[in-house]
Amino acid sequence: MVRIYPDGDAAVADIQDNATIMSGGFGLCGIPENSIKALVKRNIKNLTIISNNAGVNGHGVGLLLEQKMIKKIIGSYVGENTLFEQQLLAGLIDVELIPQGTLATRIQMAAMGIPAFFCLAGYGTEIAIGKEVRTFNGKSYLMEHALHADFSLVKAWRGDTAGNLVFKKTTRNFSVAMAKAAQVTIAEVEELVEAGAIDPDTVDVPGIYVSRIYQGKDYEKKIENLKIRQQNQVV
Amino acid sequence: MALDKYGIAKRIAQEFKSDLYVNLGIGIPTLVPNFIKPGLRLFVQSENGLLGMGPYPTEDEVDPDLINAGKETVTILPGGSFFDSVESFGMIRSGRIDVTVLGAMEVSETGDLANWKIPNKMVKGMGGAMDLVAGAKFIIVAMQHTDPQGRSKLKSRCSLPLTGLHCVNKIVSDLACIEITDQGFLLLERAPGVSVEEIKQKTEGKLIVPDFVPEMKL
Numbered sequence: 547m548v549r550i551y552p553d554g555d556a557a558v559a560d561i562q563d564n565a566t567i568m569s570g571g572f573g574l575c576g577i578p579e580n581s582i583k584a585l586v587k588r589n590i591k592n593l594t595i596i597s598n599n600a601g602v603n604g605h606g607v608g609l610l611l612e613q614k615m616i617k618k619i620i621g622s623y624v625g626e627n628t629l630f631e632q633q634l635l636a637g638l639i640d641v642e643l644i645p646q647g648t649l650a651t652r653i654q655m656a657a658m659g660i661p662a663f664f665c666l667a668g669y670g671t672e673i674a675i676g677k678e679v680r681t682f683n684g685k686s687y688l689m690e691h692a693l694h695a696d697f698s699l700v701k702a703w704r705g706d707t708a709g710n711l712v713f714k715k716t717t718r719n720f721s722v723a724m725a726k727a728a729q730v731t732i733a734e735v736e737e738l739v740e741a742g743a744i745d746p747d748t749v750d751v752p753g754i755y756v757s758r759i760y761q762g763k764d765y766e767k768k769i770e771n772l773k774i775r776q777q778n779q780v781v
Numbered sequence: 782m783a784l785d786k787y788g789i790a791k792r793i794a795q796e797f798k799s800d801l802y803v804n805l806g807i808g809i810p811t812l813v814p815n816f817i818k819p820g821l822r823l824f825v826q827s828e829n830g831l832l833g834m835g836p837y838p839t840e841d842e843v844d845p846d847l848i849n850a851g852k853e854t855v856t857i858l859p860g861g862s863f864f865d866s867v868e869s870f871g872m873i874r875s876g877r878i879d880v881t882v883l884g885a886m887e888v889s890e891t892g893d894l895a896n897w898k899i900p901n902k903m904v905k906g907m908g909g910a911m912d913l914v915a916g917a918k919f920i921i922v923a924m925q926h927t928d929p930q931g932r933s934k935l936k937s938r939c940s941l942p943l944t945g946l947h948c949v950n951k952i953v954s955d956l957a958c959i960e961i962t963d964q965g966f967l968l969l970e971r972a973p974g975v976s977v978e979e980i981k982q983k984t985e986g987k988l989i990v991p992d993f994v995p996e997m998k999l
Contacts, residue, residue, distance in 0.1 A: 572829040572866070573852035575845065598866070625905030626852075634904060641904065646828065647870025647912030654867045666874070666915040670893075670946030673911070703846075715846040715863050716830045722865035750865075767845035770852035773837040 548709030548753055550738070551760040554584030557732045561697055563590045564617075568653065568724040569597040569607055570700035573626065573770050576717030577606045578699040580734045580762035585699075586610060592617040596653070596695055598646065598720050600624040605768050614638065620693070622646035626770065645673065648690055650723060655692035657726030657755075662691045698728030701762065702751070705735035706744045709753025718750060726755040734762035782974045783955040784997075789923050791816040791999050792953045792970075793882055796921060802826055804873070804913055806883035807851045809923040813882055824860070826878060828869050828909040833861020850909065870909070873916040881917035883910060885924040885949075887939045890986030892949040892961040894922065895941035907944060914945035926954040926983050933985035935959070935966060956980050958997060965989055970997045 551557040558581055561567070567585075571577030586609045593616050600619055601608035610616050611629050618640040624630050633639040644652070645667040655663055664687035668674055678689040700721040702711035711725060711733055725731050733751075738761040784792065786809045794816035797803065804826045805811055814836075817823065825834040827849040834849060835856035842856055849855045857863070872878060887895040894914055897907040914920055927933055935952065952959040957980045958970040965987030968980060973996050981988055 572850075573848065575829070575848045575852070621906065623906035623908035631904065643904075643906045645907055645911035646866070646909040647874060647916075650866035650870050667912040669915070671911065671943040673907075713865075715844065715857075716827075716848055717846050718830050718863060718865035720866050723867050769843070769845050769854060770848075771854070772843065773853045773855070774840055774843065775837040776839070 548707075548756045548759055550707060551758050553760055554580035554734060554762065555587065557581060557734070557758045557760050558584045558588060561585065561588060561590060564592045565590070565697060566594040566596065566695045568695040568698040568728055569595055570698070570719070570721030570724045571597070571599070571606065572716065572719035573599055574602065574606050574768050576701055576713070576719055576721055577601070578701040578734055579765055581699040581732055582606060582609055586613055586615070589613060589615065591615055594618045594620065596620045596693060598622050598649065600627040600630040602626045602770065603629050618642065620644065620649070622649050643673075649693070650720060652690055652693035653720065653723040653727045656694045657723050660692060662689050664688065665690045693727070695728040696730065698724045698731045700725045700731065700733050702733055702735045704737045704739060704744060705733055705759050706739050706741045706753070708741040709733070709756035709759055710744050710749045711735065711751035711756065712744055712748055713750045722750055725751045730757045731755055732758045734760055736762060736765060782972070784972045785955070787812060788972070788999060789953050789955060792958060792997055793921055793923055794818070796951070797821060797823060797880065799823070801879040802832070802877060804828060804878050804881040804917065806881070806910070808884045810882035810884065811851060826869070826872065827855070828866070828873065828913070830864050830866060830869050831855070831857060831861065832864070833858045835861070870912050873909070873912050876916060876918055878913070878917040880919045880921060881913045882921045882923055883913065885922045885934065887934050887936050887941050888922055888924070888949050888952055889936050889939045890961070890965040892947045893939050894944045894949050895939040896944050898942045900942065910944050914948040919950050920948050921951045921953065922949050924952060924954050926956040926980070933983050935984045935986050937986040956983065962989070968994050970995055972997055973999065
């Protein structure tokens with residue numbers, strides 16, 4: 547059952563070398579800023595990070611790359627991080643690239659207790675190599691396995707003392723599934739409220755999935771590609 | 782004259798009828814909404830978890846919690862919705878997306894697409910492209926006909942790692958609009974001022990040329 551923690555440092559204090567960690571967010575949108583910064587301070591090694599992206603230099607998962615804490619990244623698009631590319635070409639780090647929808651659904655299958663599923667994406671490409679192929683209604687599908695983790699770091703907009711989480715706009719992305727897929731889910735929220743203060747109709751992640759919750763602070767919410775239209779401009 | 786990226790986007794916009802759910806890739810596809818006929822009922826899906834994507838925000842509207850798959854700040858239109866990545870790719874996988882537009886490094890005459898990897902050179906990842914080409918109902922590729930060295934990107938077979946097999950339906954390049962058929966690349970239209978001869982010369986794969994090939998009307 548969920549426990550309330552004072553801050554990120556306390557919440558990640560028991561994560562050790564070689565852990566497999568899911569990190570929520572899409573690009574830098576909705577990333578667990580406090581938990582990542584706390585993890586950087588722990589300076590542990592050989593982590594496997596499951597994250598759609600590798601952050602950018604100086605932000606998100608990029609901070610873990612700077613400290614050379616990562617052994618392997620499992621994601622779908624890592625193109626924004628030049629440091630990652632350097633470490634990859636230097637052989638310091640391993641990467642497993644997975645089609646984005648397959649990645650999301652592999653995480654979701656772990657969340658739902660389903661060991662594997664069949665998926666069309668990637669059939670006939672190099673990511674199909676070594677995978678079992680099954681035919682349903684005349685179409686060929688790849689067998690994909692559930693993706694589990696020791697810890698999951700997610701950030702929600704609001705959370706309550708029962709562990710319920712509510713997300714805003716496009717910050718749901720990978721975080722909703724990741725919050726349910728790991729053995730220990732560490733949720734940071736912009737606002738932590740008493741149980742009962744969140745309308746049960748609006749809960750995105752029920753508290754049963756959340757192990758630790760704390761109120762984060764100093765959110766940067768860095769924007770990767772700021773685009774602005776002029777007032778009255780027709781698009 | 783060959784089309785610039787805006788010309789390619791403009792021609793692609795002509796493919797859009799009313800009542801469509803569309804997903805637009807990064808680059809030229811992002812420009813397409815600028816040229817869509819006003820009044821069409823169209824919902825743009827962004828695979829990071831948004832249906833009913835609107836234009837870029839004004840300075841006051843900027844919200845770091847609201848981005849598109851290109852990590853750009855965007856807005857949401859009336860009737861839009863937010864959801865997580867699982868839901869988003871459920872929509873894509875189950876065939877709810879009518880049209881997707883994406884870029885390409887190579888397309889083969891059988892409709893194979895390569896757009897995610899150059900071995901030993903570029904390792905960025907496929908993002909949602911493999912899911913989109915496997916799930917969307919109609920796939921339009923926006924691309925340059927040749928690479929910077931002048932080599933054809935419309936091949937008999939792709940030389941780069943594939944994104945999807947037999948998936949591309951239509952290509953709009955700087956030179957031509959082409960349909961992928963069981964017999965190969967079918968030349969539908971030429972860019973204004975571009976000759977059939979030039980398109981033939983710059984297409985490595987099998988090109989089917991009808992007796993009359995009209996110019997695009999842009």
